[in-house]
Amino acid sequence: MESKSSKAMSHSDPEPVPGLGKSPALTxxxxxxxxxxxxxxxxxxxxxxxxxxxxxxxxxNRLDQGQPEKKQS
Incomplete structure (x- = not known):
């Protein structure tokens, strides 16, 4: 059983995205x-x-042709 001192998630905390294994960087x-x-x-x-x-x-068009996107520097 969890203790009452454990941190509850608020709406401002990032919520985990199913399948990603870790929380997103955005709230x-x-x-x-x-x-x-x-x-x-x-x-x-x-x-x-x-x-x-x-x-x-x-x-x-690049995706349709199977070409990777050019890296911009």
Whole structure:
């Protein structure tokens, strides 16, 4: 049985991601905000409200061709 002195996780503590074996570096609230913004961005792309950035097209084309991404220095 756990003692009452053990640290309870709060919403500001990073929560473990199943399958990764260790906690992410981002808090749950930051993960939620990022997820919401990404969903909004992708939705605007899907609806044609914004053009797909050239960088995304370049990465997708490389993935389709099986080429690794160039390292930038």
């Amino acid at each position: 749950r609230s930051v993960q939620t905000q990022l997820g919401q913004r990404l969903r909004q961005f992708y939705e605007s792309l899907a609806l044609g409200e914004q053009p797909v950035p050239d960088r995304f097209i370049e990465i997708i």
